Structures are given as C-alpha cells and as structure tokens.
Amino acid sequence: MTNPLRRKLLRPLAAATCACLLLCSPAVAAAAPDHGRGAVLSADPVQHLDFADVPAAIGRFDPGTVRYGVDAYSVKYRTVDVRGRWTTASGLVVVPRGGSGRFAVWEHGTRASRREVASNEPATMDRKAALLLGAAGYVTVAPDYLGLGDSPGFHPYMDSATEVSASVDLLRAARDLVHAKGNQRVMVTGFSQGGQAAMALAKELQGGVPHFELAAVAPISGPYDARGAEVPGVFNGEVAPDVAVFYLSYWTVSMNRLFPLYRNASDVFRAPYDQYIESFFDGSHNEPQIFPKLAPTPQEMFTDAYLARLKHPSDALLAATRASDGTCSWRPRVPVMLFASPADTQVTITNSRHCQAELRAHGVDAPLVELPGVEHLDTPIPALPRIIQWFGGVPR
Numbered sequence: 001m002t003n004p005l006r007r008k009l010l011r012p013l014a015a016a017t018c019a020c021l022l023l024c025s026p027a028v029a030a031a032a033p034d035h036g037r038g039a040v041l042s043a044d045p046v047q048h049l050d051f052a053d054v055p056a057a058i059g060r061f062d063p064g065t066v067r068y069g070v071d072a073y074s075v076k077y078r079t080v081d082v083r084g085r086w087t088t089a090s091g092l093v094v095v096p097r098g099g100s101g102r103f104a105v106w107e108h109g110t111r112a113s114r115r116e117v118a119s120n121e122p123a124t125m126d127r128k129a130a131l132l133l134g135a136a137g138y139v140t141v142a143p144d145y146l147g148l149g150d151s152p153g154f155h156p157y158m159d160s161a162t163e164v165s166a167s168v169d170l171l172r173a174a175r176d177l178v179h180a181k182g183n184q185r186v187m188v189t190g191f192s193q194g195g196q197a198a199m200a201l202a203k204e205l206q207g208g209v210p211h212f213e214l215a216a217v218a219p220i221s222g223p224y225d226a227r228g229a230e231v232p233g234v235f236n237g238e239v240a241p242d243v244a245v246f247y248l249s250y251w252t253v254s255m256n257r258l259f260p261l262y263r264n265a266s267d268v269f270r271a272p273y274d275q276y277i278e279s280f281f282d283g284s285h286n287e288p289q290i291f292p293k294l295a296p297t298p299q300e301m302f303t304d305a306y307l308a309r310l311k312h313p314s315d316a317l318l319a320a321t322r323a324s325d326g327t328c329s330w331r332p333r334v335p336v337m338l339f340a341s342p343a344d345t346q347v348t349i350t351n352s353r354h355c356q357a358e359l360r361a362h363g364v365d366a367p368l369v370e371l372p373g374v375e376h377l378d379t380p381i382p383a384l385p386r387i388i389q390w391f392g393g394v395p396r
Contacts, residue, residue: 037165038172039078041088047072047122047131051097054135058128062385065392068096070134072127074119076150077173079166082159082258090149091170092118092142094130095178099137102215103174104391105167106130106142107190107197110157112250113286117149118142125377129191129384136388138187139178143170145197147283155283157254158226158324163197164204171212185215187391191380192347195222199327199355206333216394217332218387220339221347221379222355224328226251227321229350231310234298238348241297246290247346248298248310249273253281255320268306270295328355329362335394336366339383346376 047057048071055063072094081087108126111117118126119142130142143166147155156162175184186205190198202217223230233239234248252268255261265274273295280290295301302310313321336359340352352368359366369386371379 037079038169038176040173040176041076041078043073043075043093043177045071046074046092046119047127049131049135051135054131057122058132058135059125060381061128061132063132065132065385065388066135067137068098068135070097070131071095072131072134073177074150075170075173075177077169079146079169081146081153082156082162087146087152089146089151089166089169090117090119090144091166091173092127092130092140092144093170093174093177094134094140094142096134096137096139099139101180102138102185102187103171103212104133104138104140104187105171105189105198105201106133106140107163107167107188107194107201107219108142108144109190109192109194110247110250111148111155112281112283112290114144114148114151114155114283116286117144119144119149125191125380129380132384133189133388136392138391139174139180139184141167141170141174143167154257154281155254156258157250157281158193158196158223159254159258160196160200160323160327163193164200167197167201168204168209168212171209175211183211183213185396186212187215187394188217189219189384189387190222191220191383192222192376195219195347196224196324196327198222199224202332202334203327203330206330214332214334216335216337216391218337218339218390220383220387221341221344221376222327222351223347224325224351224355226324227313228325229348229354231321233348233350235311238345238350240345242291242294243346244298245294245296245301246287249277249294249301250281251320251324252306253278255323258323259316259320261316261320262306266303268303270301270303273301328358331362332359332364332366335390336364337387337390338366338368339371339379339387340368341371341374341376341379343373344376344379
C-alpha cells in the first residue's frame with residue numbers, strides 16, 4: 001500500500017527536486033519503514049518560495065548565491081536518545097527547485113526554547129540560513145536536536161553524540177523524502193553550538209555513514225574547546241559575564257541530567273537561583289525570559305566550590321566537558337575552513353584558534369577566516385555567503 005505521507009508530498013517534492021534526485025512515481029513509492037533510524041513520521045510543508053521571493057525571506061544574508069526557488073518541510077523522524085533508546089526528533093528540510101544534487105547541513109546555535117527552531121519559526125536566523133543554502137542548490141537539513149522542536153524531553157545541550165545522531169538521522173530522512181539515489185556528497189556548516197556540532201558531524205560522516213560522503217566542512221564561531229578556551233574565557237574576561245552565566249547555567253543543568261554533576265542545585269548555584277534555575281531550562285522558556293532571572297556575573301551565580309571545579313574539572317565534570325569537546329581532534333580528508341571574529345564576546349575566538357592548531361597537529365591546513373569587528377550573533381551574516389561560494393568550488 002502506498003504511504004499516505006508519500007502521496008501527500010510527492011507532487012511538491014517532484015517539482016522542487018533537482019533532476020539528478022530521481023523521485024519514484026506514486027505507484028511504486030515505497031513507504032518509509034516503521035523501524036530504523038531516520039524513518040519519516042511526518043513531513044509538513046512550511047514554506048514555498050519562488051526564486052524571486054527568496055531574497056526577502058533570507059533577511060540580512062547577501063542574496064548573491066541565490067539560484068533557485070525552494071520548498072521547505074518540517075520533518076519528524078525516528079532517532080535515538082542519549083541512552084541509545086528510540087525517540088523522535090524534528091528538523092527542517094529545504095529542497096531546491098534545481099541545483100547540484102548535493103546535500104548540506106546547517107547546525108543551529110544555542111536555543112533554550114523548543115519552539116524557536118528552524119522547523120517551527122520562520123523568523124529565526126536558522127530558517128533563513130537553511131533557505132539560503134537550499135536556494136544555492138543544496139538539499140539542506142537543519143536538525144532541531146533532541147529536546148527541541150517536536151522532540152520530547154530535555155535538550156542535552158552541547159552533547160556532541162546526540163547532536164551527531166540527530167543530524168545523521170535527519171539526513172537519512174531527507175534522502176528518503178527526495179528519493180535520492182546512490183551516495184550523497186554532504187557540505188557541513190553551522191554556527192556557535194552548531195559550529196561544534198558541525199565538526200562532530202563531519203568527523204562522523206568521514207568515519208563512514210552509509211549513503212553519505214563528507215565533501216567539506218566550514219563551521220562558524222564554534223565553542224570547540226570548552227575546557228581550554230571557553231571556560232578560561234569566563235574567568236579572564238574574554239566572555240561577557242552575563243552571557244557566561246547563561247551558557248554555564250544551561251550547560252550545567254543539561255549535563256547534570258546525563259552524568260550527574262551535583263546532588264542538589266545548591267551545591268552549584270547560589271541562593272535564590274538554586275530554587276528555580278533548573279525549571280528555566282525545560283524547553284518552555286526563551287532567552288529573553290531567562291536572562292533577567294540570572295545573576296549578572298558567574299561569581300554571583302555559582303558557588304565558589306563549583307567555580308573552582310570548573311577551573312580544574314575531574315570525575316563527572318571532566319566527563320561532561322569531554323562530551324562537548326574533542327570535535328577538532330581528527331584528520332579530515334576534505335577541505336576545512338573556520339570562521340570566527342576576534343570581537344566575539346560570547347564564544348571567544350580562542351576556540352577557533354585552538355581548533356585550527358589541533359587540526360594542524362593532525363596534518364590538516366584549515367584556514368581561519370577572521371571577521372573583524374563582528375559580534376557573535378552576527379558572524380553568520382558575512383560568513384555563510386562566503387561559505388556557500390567556497391562550497392561551490394569544492395571538487396565533486
């Protein structure tokens with residue numbers, strides 16, 4: 001029996017997908033299996049843009065790389081949770097009406113609210129970034145990650161393993177939706193948390209994921225070295241105090257659900273924050289709601305004992321930092337380019353410099369493109385169009 005979802009999607013996808021991504025006809029289209037990672041559970045159209053409509057939809061991004069109209073879908077799919085058990089996740093899939101036949105991944109930055117992700121909210125930079133990649137000719141996936149979007153439970157913030165699993169499984173879902181044949185070349189990029197996720201995903205793809213081949217990776221402003229760059233930046237002034245409080249609070253609460261790091265919130269957070277801080281990282285609050293509830297500095301937010309532990313992590317805390325770090329510790333066999341700003345006061349550029357040095361130690365020359373005078377949240381604006389142009393020159 002033909003899958004009802006496939007019948008629903010077949011016509012718009014057939015119009016949107018480039019010729020080299022062959023779609024089965026309704027009579028022979030096989031239903032996605034009800035088991036297996038990446039199985040499509042639902043796919044709802046969320047945006048259809050003709051070529052002339054794309055520039056207005058991508059906001060401040062330079063439209064110079066726009067070549068095609070696009071169709072975007074909010075996709076819910078099967079994946080695994082932090083314990084390897086079955087769960088569901090969601091993400092955006094953007095299908096160009098033409099293009100290279102290659103795939104691209106956009107990994108998003110820090111989001112506390114499960115609703116403020118590309119699959120759900122068109123105003124996010126992540127929706128705009130995915131549309132820009134799609135309009136350049138790439139079948140683009142933008143995973144929401146676990147615990148965000150339509151995924152149940154809490155978001156395991158900065159956990160590389162689940163960033164990778166959610167991303168790989170959305171690639172599988174997208175490949176099924178467009179009925180792509182053979183191996184797909186994948187360009188990987190992302191911003192902030194997504195920069196770290198992009199490096200982790202690229203490492204996984206190079207290690208071997210059936211039907212996908214890593215082609216290039218170009219992350220933007222990623223926190224690749226929490227232990228050696230980002231946490232020291234909290235204490236030496238490179239990271240703005242209020243932002244440091246937010247990131248550290250989010251990371252601490254999230255990692256405590258995995259390892260754990262503390263028995264009682266008062267072991268880590270000072271009063272009165274210990275009484276409510278965990279409830280603010282439940283996926284139902286966004287950054288404008290959370291920031292006013294935080295202390296202005298780490299010293300006012302966290303206990304002295306916890307700050308000392310952060311400087312010299314051991315045991316569970318060391319394991320938690322390792323769950324976030326290490327994404328640059330490998331030898332890519334594809335082109336790599338890093339983007340970051342020396343003016344960034346949220347994710348210090350030291351992260352990217354350490355990543356570059358680590359890649360160089362593995363024999364890889366990864367240029368670091370510096371974006372002078374650009375603050376953290378704005379770094380994708382000049383970086384992503386340049387990345388797309390660079391992707392276009394990567395050998396097939």
